[in-house]
Ligand SMILES: *[C@@H]1O[C@H](CO)[C@@H](O)[C@H](O)[C@H]1NC(C)=O
């Protein structure tokens with residue numbers, strides 16, 4: 001009977017299948033030190049897959065050398081300086097730490113918040129090699145330095161009539177007075193000076209189409225008086241969309257219920273509500289919840305243009321695959337490959353983090369076909385400007401995605417594939433050519449989305465991917 005160890009055998013790498021009928025050799029687990037026994041691999045009756053630090057046919061040998069097992073923590077890589085062995089003490093090695101880690105064994109997670117990078121009351125969160133600021137509205141930007149409080153043009157007229165629509169309109173005095181949505185402008189004067197929904201309208205709303213995706217940080221509302229009596233919206237919800245099709249009702253971070261904003265109390269005074277966090281959208285709907293007499297509104301929006309702060313050059317921050325700002329739960333895929341069918345060696349989508357280390361250190365799809373995908377839910381609409389991809393090795397076999405497409409969605413259901421600007425057909429991005437190099441591609445033009453999918457198109461050996469998305473919140 002011939003035995004072999006995974007770590008020692010090169011030709012094993014060709015044989016990544018398992019025959020369930022030949023399981024008898026593994027009935028008694030001959031693999032020591034936590035090794036996994038596998039049968040049916042090529043001509044060998046069984047093989048042992050050893051855990052880190054062990055080798056030999058039955059994992060009974062302690063791997064020698066200062067870097068086995070890897071003494072470096074937090075995905076640090078170990079490098080031998082003098083490969084000599086002095087007695088039982090291993091020779092010199094150094095740990096090369098990932099960004100954001102320090103110490104002889106990369107055991108110290110540097111606090112990237114120590115320099116207090118967040119301004120204007122922003123709350124800092126330390127990430128692996130990065131930080132993120134949660135900015136209080138109306139401050140925005142990586143470090144909360146920018147104020148986003150322009151009046152967007154309801155009162156000033158920058159928003160024109162055709163951009164304002166409503167579920168219904170109230171006609172007063174035998175149909176002669178039209179309380180249309182185009183009148184819903186803050187401080188509008190006259191006898192008919194606001195929008196009022198029709199009395200029979202059970203689900204009224206008024207919508208502003210900003211004609212491009214913008215950032216909204218607040219809303220000012222005001223009622224009006226009609227026939228000598230005050231009418232106003234006492235409470236309302238806000239719903240937004242980037243495409244005019246999928247709408248999301250505004251919620252405060254971490255809350256399960258829609259946010260109900262407190263509105264007006266009389267016919268004339270203004271009430272300002274801030275959106276904290278800000279909204280990134282093209283369409284905003286105000287949905288009255290409680291109205292006094294009728295749902296009557298004058299309003300203004302606060303916000304700013306996005307591209308002022310985020311041209312592609314200023315908007316290419318890693319979105320958090322590597323730093324883990326994107327949590328495991330935000331990454332999913334069509335399927336996951338298991339080496340030799342073993343759960344321990346599952347190549348989960350959550351492993352698709354740039355520069356991830358370890359035995360299974362990437363996402364790999366169960367089948368090699370063009371229906372496979374990996375998806376990131378950014379939880380909010382973000383501006384995306386590029387992607388970095390990387391391959392990996394599965395027990396010595398180099399595998400990577402050499403060409404891929406990208407699609408995006410705002411509701412997780414309807415998807416748009418990025419198009420080539422010149423030809424109008426699906427854009428195919430050049431991917432990797434080895435197991436380790438970062439390949440960077442830019443999205444031209446950038447796009448806004450909450451969900452992003454990578455669709456592997458061509459690959460080497462197996463669909464295997466580590467990645468980072470580039471973009472910004474703005
Ligand atoms: C490991 O096991 C093999 C047989 O499988 C044996 O020949 C060898 O001596 C063992 N080595 C140690 C260090 O126990």
Ligand SMILES: *[C@@H]1O[C@H](CO)[C@@H](O)[C@H](O)[C@H]1NC(C)=O
Nearest residue numbers: 225228229230266267268269
């Ligand atoms: C409307 O507001 C103005 C200014 O606050 C006030 O003088 C007036 O009495 C109000 N009208 C009604 C009908 O409430």
Ligand SMILES: *[C@@H]1O[C@H](CO)[C@@H](O)[C@H](O)[C@H]1NC(C)=O
Nearest residue numbers: 334335366367369370371372
């Ligand atoms: C292709 O991949 C999809 C998604 O995992 C899977 O459902 C399908 O069976 C695969 N098709 C083939 C022909 O392998």
Ligand SMILES: *[C@@H]1O[C@H](CO)[C@@H](O)[C@H](O)[C@H]1NC(C)=O
Nearest residue numbers: 393396397398434435436437
């Ligand atoms: C995989 O990548 C590493 C790091 O770039 C490189 O040293 C190694 O030669 C590559 N392995 C193969 C088999 O190409």
